[in-house]
Amino acid sequence: MTLTIGPHAFEGTAVLAPLASVTSAPFRQICLEHGCSFAVTEMVASEALVRDARKSLRRTERAASERVLVVQLFGADPRVMAQAAALVVERSGASILDVNMGCPVRKILGGGAGVALMRDPERAEAIVREMIRAVDGRVPVTVKMRAGWDDESITAPELARRLEGAGVAAVCVHARTKEQVHSGRSRSEVIRLVREAVRIPVIGNGGIRSAGDAREMMEASGCDAVMVGRGALGNPWIFSSIRDGLDGHPSVEERFAVIRRHFELYVAHSGEATAAREMRKHLCWYLRGLPGSAMVRARLQGLSTSEAVLGALDGFEASLRAGTVVASAADFGAAPEL
Numbered sequence: 611m612t613l614t615i616g617p618h619a620f621e622g623t624a625v626l627a628p629l630a631s632v633t634s635a636p637f638r639q640i641c642l643e644h645g646c647s648f649a650v651t652e653m654v655a656s657e658a659l660v661r662d663a664r665k666s667l668r669r670t671e672r673a674a675s676e677r678v679l680v681v682q683l684f685g686a687d688p689r690v691m692a693q694a695a696a697l698v699v700e701r702s703g704a705s706i707l708d709v710n711m712g713c714p715v716r717k718i719l720g721g722g723a724g725v726a727l728m729r730d731p732e733r734a735e736a737i738v739r740e741m742i743r744a745v746d747g748r749v750p751v752t753v754k755m756r757a758g759w760d761d762e763s764i765t766a767p768e769l770a771r772r773l774e775g776a777g778v779a780a781v782c783v784h785a786r787t788k789e790q791v792h793s794g795r796s797r798s799e800v801i802r803l804v805r806e807a808v809r810i811p812v813i814g815n816g817g818i819r820s821a822g823d824a825r826e827m828m829e830a831s832g833c834d835a836v837m838v839g840r841g842a843l844g845n846p847w848i849f850s851s852i853r854d855g856l857d858g859h860p861s862v863e864e865r866f867a868v869i870r871r872h873f874e875l876y877v878a879h880s881g882e883a884t885a886a887r888e889m890r891k892h893l894c895w896y897l898r899g900l901p902g903s904a905m906v907r908a909r910l911q912g913l914s915t916s917e918a919v920l921g922a923l924d925g926f927e928a929s930l931r932a933g934t935v936v937a938s939a940a941d942f943g944a945a946p947e948l
């Protein structure tokens with residue numbers, strides 16, 4: 611099945627979700643190498659972008675094999691969103707612009723952005739119209755929304771139809787309400803209502819942890835693709851699993867090869883000290899559940915050079931292969947809070 615957004619056709623049906631502080635270029639590159647159809651940058655504040663482009667543009671840099679760069683913007687002012695849209699297209703070469711209409715964080719809601727836009731459809735529509743105008747309709751604009759505000763207000767189908775009329779090229783529906791934040795049942799039936807309400811591609815999101823979950827959501831909702839967020843943390847293999855329709859686990863060798871590549875990409879992107887610091891959470895996710903990982907995860911938290919990080923990984927891989935590690939319940943301990 612091929613997913614098409616504006617002039618862009620994608621192989622496969624699984625997309626990497628935008629995740630603040632996680633989906634920077636190195637992680638997007640890793641996911642693209644594992645069969646993800648496209649990946650979305652973490653959300654970038656339109657106000658900050660317009661005020662001080664240099665710093666925010668770092669978040670919109672293209673990953674090495676990113677044919678289609680999808681940049682997510684958030685904001686509540688249609689004129690500022692339009693300026694930001696033109697800027698990322700011109701300076702970063704963004705291929706698709708996505709608008710965040712799902713974020714439930716209080717600070718963002720307070721400013722009228724994120725999921726607050728689901729309660730203000732006139733403004734939501736003005737934002738996408740202004741953005742499309744600012745890029746002369748040359749770059750598709752998409753929207754990521756939730757099912758609605760709460761159980762009494764499931765407005766995604768209505769909003770999707772309205773935004774399709776305004777020119778939006780695809781919608782993604784995180785099938786939870788604002789009240790559910792990030793937990794509780796993801797409602798595929800709402801994605802189905804959106805699918806029935808519009809003709810543009812609909813991407814379903816929420817709670818996908820396996821190829822089986824992806825299949826279930828696609829069958830239950832009729833969506834054109836699924837978007838995976840937390841299920842990809844420490845697990846870029848989920849994209850090839852969904853593509854092949856088969857769940858499986860990478861070998862120890864494969865797992866460590868990907869971890870090293872991810873770390874090296876990070877060093878090239880951000881320098882050694884930042885890479886060591888920002889990779890800590892990824893390392894915890896990659897290693898969680900492996901026998902003896904609790905001790906190694908704790909040690910990795912204090913390391914700040916490539917040599918030290920790669921040395922610790924080499925040592926751990928060697929002891930896993932030799933079978934000399936002792937498993938403990940803590941190996942399954944909580945991964946870093948997001």
Ligand SMILES: Cc1cc2nc3c(=O)[nH]c(=O)nc-3n(C[C@H](O)[C@H](O)[C@H](O)COP(=O)(O)O)c2cc1C
Binds near residue numbers: 652711784792817
């Ligand atoms: C830590 C974290 C950061 C997130 N950042 C963003 C973001 O920048 N933009 C956005 O639209 N959604 C963001 N989300 C929501 C996810 O994209 C996704 O909709 C949500 O996690 C549900 O999908 P999942 O169950 O596959 O994780 C974030 C979620 C988490 C947990």
